[in-house]
Amino acid sequence: MTNEELKTTITELIATAAFDETGEWLNVVVDPKEWLTLALQLQNHHSLYFDYLFCVTCIDWKTHLTMAYHLSSTSYRHNIVIKINLDREAPEVETVSHLWQTANFNEREAYEMFGVHFINHPDLRLLILPDGWEGRNPMRKDFEDPVNMIRL
Amino acid sequence: MVEEIGTTTEGDLIINVGPQHPATHGVLHLVITLNGETVKKVEPHLGYIHRSIEKMCESLTYRQFIYVTSRMDYLSSHINNHGCALCVEKGLQIEVPARAQVIRVIMDELTRIASHELWWGAMAMDIGAFTPFFHAFRERESINDIMEETCGARLTMNYMVPGGVMIDIHPNFQKKVKDFIAFYRTKMNESDELLTGNIIFQNRMKGVGLLSKEDAISFGCTGPTARGSGLNCDIRKLYPYEIYNSVTFEEVLETSGDSLARYMVRLREIKQSINIIEQLIDNIPEGDFQAKTKAVLKLPKGEFYSRVETARGEFGVYIVSEGGTTPYRIKFRSPGFANLSALDHMARGSKLGDLVAMMGTLDLVIPDIDR
Amino acid sequence: MFEVYDLSFMWSLSNITQTINSWLNQTFSPTWALIFEMVIVGICVISLFAILGLVLVLMERKVSAWMQIRLGPNRVGPKGMLQSFADTLKLLVKEGLTPNGADKFLFNLAPFIAMIVAMLLMAPIAFARDFKMWDMNIGVLYVTAVSSISVISILMAGWASNNKYSLMGAMRSGAQIVSYELSAGLAILSIVVLTGSLNLNDIIQSQANGWWIFKGHIPVLISFVIFIIAVTAETNRAPFDLAEAESELTAGFHTEYSGMKFALFFLAEYVNVFIVCAIGATLFLGGWMPFHIGNWQGFNHIMDYIPSSIWFFGKTFFLIFLIMWFRWTFPRLRIDQLLNLEWKYLLPISMFNIILVTAMAILGWHF
Numbered sequence: 009m010t011n012e013e014l015k016t017t018i019t020e021l022i023a024t025a026a027f028d029e030t031g032e033w034l035n036v037v038v039d040p041k042e043w044l045t046l047a048l049q050l051q052n053h054h055s056l057y058f059d060y061l062f063c064v065t066c067i068d069w070k071t072h073l074t075m076a077y078h079l080s081s082t083s084y085r086h087n088i089v090i091k092i093n094l095d096r097e098a099p100e101v102e103t104v105s106h107l108w109q110t111a112n113f114n115e116r117e118a119y120e121m122f123g124v125h126f127i128n129h130p131d132l133r134l135l136i137l138p139d140g141w142e143g144r145n146p147m148r149k150d151f152e153d154p155v156n157m158i159r160l
Numbered sequence: 161m162v163e164e165i166g167t168t169t170e171g172d173l174i175i176n177v178g179p180q181h182p183a184t185h186g187v188l189h190l191v192i193t194l195n196g197e198t199v200k201k202v203e204p205h206l207g208y209i210h211r212s213i214e215k216m217c218e219s220l221t222y223r224q225f226i227y228v229t230s231r232m233d234y235l236s237s238h239i240n241n242h243g244c245a246l247c248v249e250k251g252l253q254i255e256v257p258a259r260a261q262v263i264r265v266i267m268d269e270l271t272r273i274a275s276h277e278l279w280w281g282a283m284a285m286d287i288g289a290f291t292p293f294f295h296a297f298r299e300r301e302s303i304n305d306i307m308e309e310t311c312g313a314r315l316t317m318n319y320m321v322p323g324g325v326m327i328d329i330h331p332n333f334q335k336k337v338k339d340f341i342a343f344y345r346t347k348m349n350e351s352d353e354l355l356t357g358n359i360i361f362q363n364r365m366k367g368v369g370l371l372s373k374e375d376a377i378s379f380g381c382t383g384p385t386a387r388g389s390g391l392n393c394d395i396r397k398l399y400p401y402e403i404y405n406s407v408t409f410e411e412v413l414e415t416s417g418d419s420l421a422r423y424m425v426r427l428r429e430i431k432q433s434i435n436i437i438e439q440l441i442d443n444i445p446e447g448d449f450q451a452k453t454k455a456v457l458k459l460p461k462g463e464f465y466s467r468v469e470t471a472r473g474e475f476g477v478y479i480v481s482e483g484g485t486t487p488y489r490i491k492f493r494s495p496g497f498a499n500l501s502a503l504d505h506m507a508r509g510s511k512l513g514d515l516v517a518m519m520g521t522l523d524l525v526i527p528d529i530d531r
Numbered sequence: 532m533f534e535v536y537d538l539s540f541m542w543s544l545s546n547i548t549q550t551i552n553s554w555l556n557q558t559f560s561p562t563w564a565l566i567f568e569m570v571i572v573g574i575c576v577i578s579l580f581a582i583l584g585l586v587l588v589l590m591e592r593k594v595s596a597w598m599q600i601r602l603g604p605n606r607v608g609p610k611g612m613l614q615s616f617a618d619t620l621k622l623l624v625k626e627g628l629t630p631n632g633a634d635k636f637l638f639n640l641a642p643f644i645a646m647i648v649a650m651l652l653m654a655p656i657a658f659a660r661d662f663k664m665w666d667m668n669i670g671v672l673y674v675t676a677v678s679s680i681s682v683i684s685i686l687m688a689g690w691a692s693n694n695k696y697s698l699m700g701a702m703r704s705g706a707q708i709v710s711y712e713l714s715a716g717l718a719i720l721s722i723v724v725l726t727g728s729l730n731l732n733d734i735i736q737s738q739a740n741g742w743w744i745f746k747g748h749i750p751v752l753i754s755f756v757i758f759i760i761a762v763t764a765e766t767n768r769a770p771f772d773l774a775e776a777e778s779e780l781t782a783g784f785h786t787e788y789s790g791m792k793f794a795l796f797f798l799a800e801y802v803n804v805f806i807v808c809a810i811g812a813t814l815f816l817g818g819w820m821p822f823h824i825g826n827w828q829g830f831n832h833i834m835d836y837i838p839s840s841i842w843f844f845g846k847t848f849f850l851i852f853l854i855m856w857f858r859w860t861f862p863r864l865r866i867d868q869l870l871n872l873e874w875k876y877l878l879p880i881s882m883f884n885i886i887l888v889t890a891m892a893i894l895g896w897h898f
Contacts, residue, residue, distance in 0.1 A: 136207035173695060181781060182777050
């Protein structure tokens with residue numbers, strides 16, 4: 009499916025979705041509240057069938073956080089990027105680890121590195137950071153570690 | 161077994177495999193819940209070699225950050241560098257000269273052979289056969305010698321730069337590669353004789369660590385791990401980069417999804433890589449090995465994603481640029497991270513010895529997982 | 532002809548023992564002579580123990596190096612021959628740690644039991660013509676009975692270490708040794724049935740006109756193969772090294788051992804390999820008996836030229852090489868496959884085989 013077709017199909021599913029076509033793939037910006045319903049339909053819709061979540065990223069824009077989900081379909085081979093803007097102070101979004109099992113680890117990584125809270129995640133614990141790590145999220149832009157960080 | 165697999169009850173044996181353990185090939189830490197010899201749950205604890213490469217890259221320029229990526233999947237450092245170089249080239253719309261493209265592909269395939277060879281030896285060691293390790297290293301050494309001559313390094317090559325390759329190939333390169341292939345062809349059946357045909361080995365691998373195609377997709381598995389389950393996921397075929405669409409090779413697929421399938425995929429992939437190198441080694445076009453680029457690279461504002469097929473699977477580079485000389489945010493989609501997440505699913509209900517064999521067939525490289 | 536026999540007799544070790552024996556009996560009272568002989572035998576066993584350890588470790592390293600296309604130890608001494616001495620020296624000066632949570636008494640006792648068992652097993656073995664420590668009439672029974680004790684040392688080490696890897700290794704080893712003892716016992720029994728004697732000396736003498744492996748047709752050949760498989764498993768050697776299983780249990784039952792206590796386990800393993808190979812050589816390959824073919828007198832006398840000790844050690848080291856060959860070319864079995872192999876294949880086969888051997892012995896179908 010081309011980007012245009014994807015756009016029309018997704019508009020039918022979620023009326024409030026905003027689009028950005030500057031990149032290689034179609035970017036869809038959705039509200040965190042609508043993410044779970046969209047995710048369900050993206051995975052199961054007969055002409056979309058996005059079954060392969062290949063990249064989960066969080067970006068700290070200093071004013072807000074953005075979760076980026078890179079999705080692909082193994083049957084149709086089309087790609088899409090879903091973006092969800094989150095409040096930087098209390099970032100909360102529904103988990104999709106029950107839809108794409110790879111999200112389990114990736115969301116745990118985003119949780120510890122950016123402090124994004126994934127609602128209903130089955131196992132939201134620290135994955136990479138050592139036990140007992142508290143508070144500060146190392147990948148945020150305002151994180152400072154005077155000992156280990158080297159500024160060039 | 162009466163109680164449900166996956167839950168911990170009183171009387172279960174919980175053992176820590178790693179971070180210092182011969183089976184983990186690095187500093188991976190697995191907390192394994194056992195009932196006797198049967199694995200009930202595997203819980204990976206990561207981060208023992210986490211260097212936050214993504215954060216480091218935010219303060220490195222587009223020329224510098226490629227060197228750091230060699231340290232992620234150190235067994236396919238060429239291909240990591242390649243992915244990063246591709247992403248920067250995509251952002252700057254640099255046309256890579258034909259000569260550089262061919263050299264890059266040859267280097268990638270040599271790296272793939274070296275990586276698979278090392279995996280073969282290490283996996284044999286996991287199931288208790290020590291001799292294959294040395295046989296594998298003999299072949300890998302010859303590749304390392306070729307790399308050393310051209311790139312100046314044996315492990316972290318840093319040979320790919322935005323716009324091409326750093327220096328031209330060594331005058332001996334073509335001859336040495338051809339010699340290696342001739343030598344390798346005589347030794348290729350040794351692996352089958354030594355290990356693959358062994359009845360103990362076959363029994364250890366067959367029907368163990370099953371991963372269905374659906375689960376492979378859901379867990380985001382790529383590379384030989386997913387191809388063992390019958391999933392077409394070779395980036396070289398699906399989204400051809402460089403000159404992969406002009407060489408003929410086969411995407412190796414097995415359908416049974418067990419440890420033996422993953423093993424066979426990797427062994428057959430080596431042969432495909434040799435085919436690719438043979439097609440290209442005599443046809444390296446003359447010309448520049450590097451495109452003319454500015455001294456300071458500045459990617460335009462926007463997002464760029466490139467993916468390449470490493471020896472372990474799909475390696476993705478996601479650059480978010482604000483228009484400066486350094487990336488604003490960079491994300492490496494590492495194949496090992498996704499492959500590892502399927503381990504728990506595969507291992508439940510199997511024996512402890514099989515868990516080790518499964519980890520071997522997943523070909524985990526810990527710096528690649530932790531980043 | 533008598534001269535030829537005398538020549539080989541001169542080479543024989545029994546001369547030396549007889550000379551020493553008669554000298555001691557002339558000089559001292561019989562009681563003291565016996566005590567002195569015991570002391571000498573004790574010293575000999577301990578030195579043999581040490582030499583075997585050193586030689587077998589070096590042999591294993593050289594064999595593995597040869598199979599793994601590398602050189603092996605080649606720095607210490609000529610062709611690396613003193614490497615094992617250097618290793619032993621290092622292990623001797625190393626601190627022997629005892630973990631805090633360990634059962635200290637059992638933890639320290641275990642390696643000694645392993646070693647004592649290995650030493651006891653040397654008693655009935657005939658190293659050359661008329662050269663053995665104890666000519667007992669139940670030699671075979673003694674060997675099978677004493678070798679079963681070795682599992683206790685492994686269980687003791689695993690349990691006392693207070694380490695989960697050790698415990699798992701010990702449990703695996705317990706299951707494994709107990710199972711494979713059955714097959715090994717039945718394989719040994721087939722020779723006992725054929726000779727009608729439990730005395731190792733009688734068994735060797737019965738092979739004066741040909742070794743059992745040649746005389747006994749296919750049933751003895753089957754027994755021999757089963758014996759080799761079973762003793763490889765009993766000594767915890769690869770591909771049956773589940774008790775140690777490096778890639779699974781780091782080092783299995785001896786994970787927590789260091790220094791000399793570890794060295795004793797290590798030594799006991801190699802001496803056990805030597806002993807089971809010596810038993811195998813005695814039962815199936817005629818022990819010190821030279822290679823004789825029926826009544827070909829000329830050929831047999833030429834064979835008699837070669838000293839009996841060389842025959843014995845040659846056969847034993849051939850079997851040791853065989854077991855090392857297994858180790859460096861086979862992958863390890865899984866625990867359930869290991870037990871399946873014993874209970875579903877080896878044990879039924881050896882049970883059926885013993886019936887065949889018995890029938891053969893009664894009907895006198897062997898040569």
